[in-house]
Amino acid sequence: MTPFIRLHPRDDVLIARAQLVGGAGVENITVKGLVPAGHKVATRAIAAGEPVRRYNQIIGFASKPIAPGEHVHTHNLWMGPEGGAFERDYAFGADVKPQPAPREATFMGIRRVDGRVATRNYIGVLSSVNCSATAARAIADHFSRRTDPAALAAFPNVDGVVALTHGTGCGMASEGLGIRILERTLAGYATHANFWGVLVVGLGCEANQINAWLAHSSLREGETLKVFNIQDTGGTRKTAQKGIALVEAMLPQANAVKREPCSASHITIGLQCGGSDGYSGISANPALGAAVDLLVAHGGTAILSETPEIYGAEHLLTRRAVRREVGEKLIARIRWWERYTKANDGEMNNNPSPGNKAGGLTTILEKSLGAVAKGGTSNLQAVYEYAQPVKEHGFVYMDTPGYDPVSATGQVAGGANIICFTTGRGSAYGCAPSPSLKLATNSALWQRQEEDMDINCGEIIDGKASIQEMGERIFRQVLATASGEPTKSEQHGYGQNEFVPWQVGAVM
Incomplete structure (x- = not known):
């Protein structure tokens, strides 16, 4: 193998396959100084302001003259005077190609009652707001295999009970882009095929109100989605106890799944x-x-x-x-x-x-x-x-x-x-x-x-x-x-x- 990689005939740089030392020869040039592995070395003289190409595409502009064999990096390459705002040819659809002939690989997936296919089988505990994160974690920790290897021994088809908490949900506007993104994210997780069931734990007074989230997301409580607030339940300890009981009720049904051959189209x-x-x-x-x-x-x-x-x-x-x-x-x-x-x-x-x-x-x-x-x-x-x-x-x-x-x-x-x-x-x-x-x-x-x-x-x-x-x-x-x-x-x-x-x- 050569000690460098050329990605395209028109490129202005080579990529060092291993560290290059001064005096080493690459193509028809002599390396000047040390070039670390994975870094670039110039193949020609490049004038200040001239574009530099890798993959036959512009990766920046020379900030000063670059000699053949010189290390090309932050000391002599930058985005250019307009911060990379040079002309690109978007050529919408120019490279669209015919669809490939269909193929039929399979995997052993978990088919849900609505036809979706899962790759894992979890029960999730989501927090609506940072304030309920500790309670949500307490619920999941009760079933942690890391603290108790036998915690889910009776439910071998359940991959685990996980708490997914976050640092927002309040201190934000109750309308607008920020809350819409949070609601959309929580809804996507609450309905994800890899969860058999989900609990959503709130505080009660946060900007991200659970009832509003349910309505905006076209969701409602049911067998696989349970929601409740710390303030309504009566505190952290009672909230954790309630959540643990709800998960315990879900586990037998969550465990009653089996993997079966499914089309790779579900991945x-x-x-x-x-x-x-x-x-x-x-x-x-x-x-x-x-x-x-x-x-x-x-x-x-x-x-x-x-x-x-x-x-x-x-x-x-x-x-x-x-x-x-x-x-x-x-x-x-x-x-x-x-x-x-x-x-x-x-x-x-x-x-x-x-x-x-x-x-x-x-x-x-x-x-x-x-x-x-x-x-x-x-x-x-x-x-x-x-x-x-x-x-x-x-x-x-x-x-x-x-x-x-x-x-x-x-x-x-x-x-x-x-x-x-x-x-x-x-x-x-x-x-x-x-x-x-x-x-x-x-x-x-x-x-x-x-x-x-x-x-x-x-x-x-x-x-x-x-x-x-x-x-x-x-x-x-x-x-x-x-x-x-x-x-x-x-x-x-x-x-x-x-x-x-x-x-x-x-x-x-």
């Missing part, structure tokens, strides 16, 4: 990347994209999100939009984010994080071009706002922040029953009630943190596997996970603390 994957590095867009992300294309061919659904992390690459998605209005809705969300960050004295290039930069990423443009690779090559069927129910099958988009817990919370609220999460720096993450698969972008991470990673996509960098081979492997692991095989994050008990609804608007 909906939320696509995430966190702790990205210079290899993310070369290995794990395109491999996950290959798996997405396979899932779509089998009738399944994949949700790409993290709008601040597609900035500068959105034109690659609009070209795949099945209708012009789908592409235009995506651009409208980009414009919203530009206004939103400006109003909060920020900019779209607030992302990448320090860890991303240490791993070789320089600008959000570069990060985004690698991030969109998670979406494969399938047609873009629809664009959803945060936590909206995903109804279209195939490849879709949901507008979310780039912060992984907030983003995945919206995807799960929309119906994702599996999360696939790529990482190059080593993110630790889980997402109850949906299992989360962790995909390492490089073998050094896999060797260092294998207890958290499910698949090593670093084999692509090492020359041991192709993107398509790794995509097939990921797809097969998705089927196994959907069938009940536990992920590494599930084994560690991740999932309850990662429920983070998106807070928009003033905290009052």
